[in-house]
Amino acid sequence: MRAWLFPGQGSQHRDMGSELFDRFPDLAETAGQIIGVPVRDLCRDVHGEYLGQTRYVQPAVFVVSALAARAASADGPPPDVVAGHSLGEFAALHVAGSLDFETALRLVVRRGEVMDRVSGGGMAALLGLPLEWVERTLAGLPDLELANHNLPDQFVVGGTAESVRAVVEAVRRHGTGRCVPLAVSVPAHTRFMASAAEEFGRLLREVRFTAPRIPVISNVTARPHDLDALADLLRDHVVRPVRWWDTLCHLSRSGVTEVTEVGPGEVLTRMWVRAADRLPRPTPPPASVPPPRAAPVPPAPTRPVPVPPRRGATTGSTVLQAEYDIRYPCLVGALGHGVTSPALLRRLGGAGLFGFLGTDGLGSAEVAAALGQLRDLPRYGAAWPTSGVDDRAVAQLYLSHDVRAVQVDGARRTVPPQVVRYRFTDGDRRVLVLTDDMATAVGFLRPADPHLVGALVAAGDLDAAAARRATTTPVATDVAVRRDALDLVPALARHRDRVAPTVRVGVAGVGSPAAVAAAFALGADFVVVTTLAQCTPEAATSDEAKDLLAGLDVTEVRDAPDPELFALGVRSRVAGRGTLYAARAEQLYRLYLRHDRLEDIPAADRAGVERVQFGRSLDEVWAEVAAPTVDDRHRMALVFGAYCRAATAAAVRGDRRRILDFRIPCGTDMGTFNRLTVDGPLADWRRRHVDLVVEELMAGAPGTN
Incomplete structure (x- = not known):
């Protein structure tokens, strides 16, 4: 070519x-x-x-x-x-x-x-320096931004004249690479x-x-x-x-x-x-992938389509398909802030597929409103919020709306009592657990602790019949291991076979038919689509975030401090290209490790994060957080965690003023799928309807045709 x-x-x-x-x-x-x-x-x-x-x-x-x-x-x-x-x-x-x-x-x-009418500012070329160093340096220079990424070690930055002088000095101190100020008077390709x-x-x-x-x-x-x-x-x-x-x-x-x-x-x-x-080698079309579908993409059915019985399949659980009433042994997992939206779930339901409403980051009224929109949908589930919620109120809300399946994040580690109440009230409901921790998975494979069940009975949350089921039946109906922890699948399947043979084991985060096939080869009963779902027209996140995700490669994912578990040093994977979130959040975490109080942070460091990460004083941030605190370190974690949550919200709403702060949860599955579809009709996310993403993944997997 x-x-x-x-x-x-x-x-x-x-x-x-x-x-x-x-x-x-x-x-x-x-x-x-x-x-x-x-x-x-x-x-x-x-x-x-x-x-x-x-x-x-x-x-x-x-x-x-x-x-x-x-x-x-x-x-x-x-x-x-x-x-x-x-x-x-x-x-x-x-x-x-x-x-x-x-x-x-x-x-x-x-x-x-x-x-030309933009006055002031300048640009500089950075040569012979890695991207990681450039990102860290930009995180400390709020008035300087990446303008060009020309080669792996060749960049152009732009911003105020003062910030350009500062980066020249930073390169000099670094001792390697070169920084060459450019003869331009405007900082092109930056927010300025x-x-x-x-x-x-x-x-x-x-x-x-x-x-x-x-x-x-x-x-x-x-x-x-x-x-x-x-x-x-x-x-x-x-x-x-x-x-x-x-x-x-x-x-x-x-x-x-x-x-x-x-x-x-x-x-x-x-x-x-x-x-x-x-440069990467040419990507041959995968042998297992069918010829690209011709544009335009057909609209989703307006009514649920009949689900044909699955015959002759050699992989995946037909029991799971029957229970969820779906065409493939594949579920679409929840993404917070309502990104897996009612529109997305309707598209899935109309195509004979199943997804979970993303509830993390939403208020109870917002969740109730979303469930109201889904009242007539025959197949859908909802995520159990991970933190900052009243579990009893969540259980009551889901039971009152007759939500038949929930997704529980394994970050909770132990079985929440109200999940037990939900699981066994009014007939058995389905509980999908996503985790990368064997101990957590094993805990959900067991029946509920009798003391916990007794407390639920005493509170009037379970009747006698439900209590008997709770003490004899595993809490989880399905457990999915995140793709980063694939080695757990065979061990978990063997343990399941001994103690809870009715529970299905799956793999979450697949990005290609080959990944689906690998999951089944390891003994998985089903797969879960995760971050791919946010790069679809139906996902309730911004076009800016989708543009960034659609251009992501498999290597462009970073581990960064998690908003909800900041104080514990827990990392979660985020998009690492087009945003400086990972570097900026890491800077906050290092300050948290080095100091016991916000007041102990050196004045220069404090001024820097107030200017770059927050755009206002830390005292103002704390006043907005207004949460009960145990001690000064807890207060510091809450303030720094507020940056992480704001970065997530900025990406969801597409705040262009904060594009370099976007926190976009993302795994390598996104880059894998981008490579798979690079020359096909799904290269453009505007055509990646969520049901077609599932079709693309499952069509080439053995035994799913």
Whole structure:
């Protein structure tokens, strides 16, 4: 495959394009009229008055690139895919047919003008330094952001002039790598360009784009542009980092072996050559995956579809399928803050599948309202909240709404009494436990403790018949081991066979048909889809979070402090690309380890976290937390945990002002699924309807067809 790459601002040089203006005089004349300066004079820049100003540089580079593409099209074969670095994306869209020459140039002229009006700030290139060091350094410099990720050890940062000077000094102290201030006056691709992005966005809403004839890779998502999102992504491009390394990886995985830089300079060609040894190999279509389904994706059924009996299957539990009334031995797990929403559960239910409502982070009124929306749905469950709730009230709410299955997080370690009440009241209900701890799993495989059951009977929560079942029947009906702890599956299955043969053992966090097959090969009865569900149109999280997730690779997951278990040092996995949450939360945890009280934190450190993580004083944060506290360390944990919870909420609502703080729970299954679907109809999350995600996973697994 051939790719054409279009350079951006910084590739300009005097006398660029002179031979092209003679070859395409009509277009050169049109360009001069739109820009207000003859392009030959603009690019000669005899007096040095043009090529140092953003408002002139951007249209000059675009014109030279667009004309160079016309020449290349006339002289040789067309490309299979195109991509542009920053400004170069407009030339790529023009070549792909999304924008005609005049419209594209007018957009570039206005883009240059609105960006040029942003005063102050600067940018610097960081060379020979790893991403982890860059993220840690940016976490301590709140007025500096990642603007370009060009190669694994080549970055551009942007922010205030003071912060640029600070990063230069930080690199000097580090002793390795280089930091080179750039000759620009605006911090492009950072939040400091928000006013320019807003103004440019208003103009983009008036433009009529055409669907690209060939794939155009977006700098924001590192995936092919989709017509419906084109205007939004070009607006966001002004304030979002250029993901060029991800773009190169996408091209390589797609089978690109030949690149041609179209426009002034050879910077992008040199990057491709330098990256060659580190780029991923082309991703062959998995043999077990059926041919991609043709777009458009059909809508979900409006009513539950009949569930056919499953015959001839060699893997998975048909008993589980019958009890949950589902087509596959696959459940969709809950994601907090209502991300696994009523709309998502309806889509699943209508397709003969089963999911759990995400309730963590929601108030009781919000949970009740969501359950009210699901009252007529024949198959769905709900998560049992992990903390900060009244278990008795939860049990009462779920029983009153006749919720027939709950998902319990193994972080609770011990069996909550009210889960026992729920499980055995009004006939047996289903309890799915997700855990990575053998002791926790074993605890849920046993019947409830007789003393606990006695207390429930005394309180009027269980009658005699329910109490007898509770003391003779396992609390859990299903236990799923998270994929990180796959080694537990055979041992847990053997233990189950001895003490609780009716309980099914599963694996949670699958991201490909191969992972499903591996789970069944280890002895699992079922699988659970987890973080994949949040990157679907039905998930109640922000488009910004979904864009980030859809571009994630398997290596771009980090362990970071967990909001609810901050004081214990418990980590949970989060998206590690496009957000600095992991580094910023880790900084708070290290302060928590080093100090006994908020008042003991050195003034400089305290001022830094107040500015970067919180945007206000720690005293103000504590006043908002307003929770009962045991001691000063507990108070500190509550305050720092508030940052983690706010970061989760910011990602769910898509707060662009806090995009670098986004906390997005995520496992390697997301990157695995992205690789699986990179060239198919599900590459775009807007087409990843949750039932189709399940179909994609289960269609290639043995015994599930």
